[in-house]
Amino acid sequence: MIQLDLRSLSHSQLTELVTSWGEPSYRADQIYNWLYRHFVLTVDEMTNLPAALRQRLAKETSLSTIRISQRQYSKDKSATKLLFSLPDGQAVEGVLLKYRKWFSACLSSQAGCRMGCAFCASTLGGLVRHLTVGEMMGQLVLLSREAKNMGGEVRSLVLMGTGEPLDNYNNVLAFLAQAANPAGLNLSYRRVTLSTCGLVPGIRRLANEGLPLTLAVSLHAPTDDLRSELMPINKVYPLAELMSACRYYSETTHRRITFEYALLDNVNDGLDKAQQLARLLKGMLCHVNLIPFNPVAERSFCRSSSSRVEAFYQVLQQEGISVTVRRELGSDITAACGQLRRRRLAKGAASYD
Numbered sequence: 406m407i408q409l410d411l412r413s414l415s416h417s418q419l420t421e422l423v424t425s426w427g428e429p430s431y432r433a434d435q436i437y438n439w440l441y442r443h444f445v446l447t448v449d450e451m452t453n454l455p456a457a458l459r460q461r462l463a464k465e466t467s468l469s470t471i472r473i474s475q476r477q478y479s480k481d482k483s484a485t486k487l488l489f490s491l492p493d494g495q496a497v498e499g500v501l502l503k504y505r506k507w508f509s510a511c512l513s514s515q516a517g518c519r520m521g522c523a524f525c526a527s528t529l530g531g532l533v534r535h536l537t538v539g540e541m542m543g544q545l546v547l548l549s550r551e552a553k554n555m556g557g558e559v560r561s562l563v564l565m566g567t568g569e570p571l572d573n574y575n576n577v578l579a580f581l582a583q584a585a586n587p588a589g590l591n592l593s594y595r596r597v598t599l600s601t602c603g604l605v606p607g608i609r610r611l612a613n614e615g616l617p618l619t620l621a622v623s624l625h626a627p628t629d630d631l632r633s634e635l636m637p638i639n640k641v642y643p644l645a646e647l648m649s650a651c652r653y654y655s656e657t658t659h660r661r662i663t664f665e666y667a668l669l670d671n672v673n674d675g676l677d678k679a680q681q682l683a684r685l686l687k688g689m690l691c692h693v694n695l696i697p698f699n700p701v702a703e704r705s706f707c708r709s710s711s712s713r714v715e716a717f718y719q720v721l722q723q724e725g726i727s728v729t730v731r732r733e734l735g736s737d738i739t740a741a742c743g744q745l746r747r748r749r750l751a752k753g754a755a756s757y758d
């Protein structure tokens with residue numbers, strides 16, 4: 406029998422479940438509290454529940470559908486990378502990044518990815534499957550436990566792990582709603598960044614949800630020719646359509662969009678490209694995040710030198726575009742998208758025990 410994953414249930418679904426078992430509705434508050442305030446991994450730890458209810462939960466539901474199978478710490482301890490294993494042998498990644506006293510959690514939305522970006526490790530084996538709400542909540546709980554063990558808490562969330570979040574739209578949105586629930590993790594949408602390679606219908610649909618989350622768009626090129634070479638999705642939704650959807654997003658939500666631009670040596674990092682990018686973004690409510698590329702073994706791209714990064718940055722600044730170079734955390738621990746998962750899958754299925 407496939408058991409019901411407790412972490413896949415919203416607070417109201419959990420209330421429905423316990424009341425259908427003849428329990429008072431406040432039992433759902435208690436369970437939610439154990440799950441998302443104490444980050445328990447077993448029903449046995451929910452000590453204020455009656456033994457009979459604990460037994461029934463243990464019998465009819467499951468909790469540990471996702472587990473940590475590997476940890477890596479960056480040398481400066483500012484980044485922890487976790488490899489999670491799933492019951493079907495799949496592996497996905499999450500990262501915990503330290504900012505002063507609090508942490509940002511980065512997690513995966515799919516096992517694999519079907520977007521085919523030419524520089525990315527996550528897409529090398531294609532898409533295996535979408536992650537469930539419970540699997541995304543599970544990653545967040547396990548990352549929150551790590552943060553707690555390091556004396557802090559997770560205060561922000563980025564969907565920049567493996568997968569394309571807008572390709573798993575319904576589960577991702579249900580997950581974010583659950584993470585935002587004040588009775589649980591209370592991670593408000595304002596502290597969430599969702600990153601997309603540019604699925605135009607998804608961007609428009611997200612704009613219409615009216616949620617105050619930050620949209621990050623992986624741009625990586627200022628012209629259709631180059632972008633189509635790097636990101637096949639551009640052949641389906643070319644730049645004009647993408648930029649129009651982005652303008653719709655910022656006009657509808659009044660939120661500033663972040664454009665991600667990974668600098669690939671002699672591919673997209675020339676000063677002409679910086680000028681073209683400035684022209685493309687002129688007048689938009691946006692911010693550009695320049696990402697030093699993390700070389701991927703299976704890919705031939707190289708990282709731009711720091712002087713080329715600086716020159717690119719200067720052009721954008723002179724053109725009045727808000728721009729930063731992403732602080733590099735954890736590049737010594739294969740923190741680039743999908744690299745740890747890739748290595749594990751190359752060795753055979755992730756262990757799950």
Ligand code: SAH
Pocket residue numbers: 520522524525526564565566567568569570600601602603621622623624665667696697698699700701741742
């Ligand atoms: N599918 C989503 C989110 C996942 S990737 C998206 O495309 O936005 C998060 C970011 O890392 C994206 O901007 C992606 O293009 C970028 N990225 C992927 N591989 C990288 C690498 N090796 N070095 C630097 N950035 C990389």
